Amino acid sequence: IFESTRVRYCSQPTTCRPLCPSAPSLTLLSKLRQCSFSHDKTMLSDDFLGHADVFLNLRESELDVEERELAMALRIEQLEAREAAFEAEEPMRTFALDKRELALKQRELAIEQKIENLLQREGELRYLESVLAKEELDIAERRWTLNARRDEPAGEMAKVFEALTIAGKENIESSEVSENLSQSVAGTVFFGSESEEAAWLKVRMKEMKRRLLKLSTTVKMEGNSDRDVLALAAHADDLREHLRVMRLKADLAGVMKLVNEVATDVASMEAKGVETEAEDKKQVRDSDVTELSLALRFKQLEVREAELRAKEQELTPK
16 A cells, blocks of 8 residues: 555654655554554455545646646746747848848849840940941942942043033023024014014024024935935934934943842842841840740749748747
8 A cells, every 4th residue: 555655654653744745634644554564454444445546546646747747847948948049040040031132132133234234235236237227328329329430431432422412411402492482483472564574584584494403413415416425424324323222222221230239229128127127026025035034033032032031920939
């Protein structure tokens, strides 16, 4: 019974007392002591055994409560140590978060600087393209001028073409004068006598004949019957006609050449315009892809920052 109660008593029988604060009553202890010294088992009645069982149950309950109190105290000590460690790590965690935010801001600034550099580079490229287009136009104009100078007739042919040009201008001016004169004569009303009007008309007719003779391109040899002169005149007419045809052919060939060059330049400029438009579209697509990637990266950074803040809130003690 004494071993099962787990209670230590003093060696003095008169002053025995339990070391635990929850000790049984004196009557129960005296009965137990009498029973243990006399080895008289007849005194162990059912009532005594019931009291002993109650005492053992109470003692076990007290031991369980003490174990729970010890476990709670250990748990409290662990929580206090964890709280102290968390408080000690809080400045380091705050510093790490600040460092992370600073790195994110620096990265955002670097991305913005990169975008500004790209925009500046794009502006420079557009300016260079405009300068190149102007230079190409200047080169095309100079090429056209050089080709025109190269196609100009030289030597005797230059003199012939110059004479023909001067004659053509004179013929045009004379025709304009004669046309104006005929119009003025046709639209003029002469006021005077019949003899004065006849004299005025004769003078006008002589002037008209003189101008018509000047405008005629064939040689009039009515009064001369020399066959050599007539042959030379016919040959001159044929030569003049051939020169006119040659000049027209040369002018037509030069015009066709210029037209072909202009068509080639236009085709090349259109091809270059198509290439430039394709490059512009490609640059626009690349810029759109870059903007989308940057936006996606910003979203990822925001999500990461939100996760870090959530973790910080979870680690922060309430």
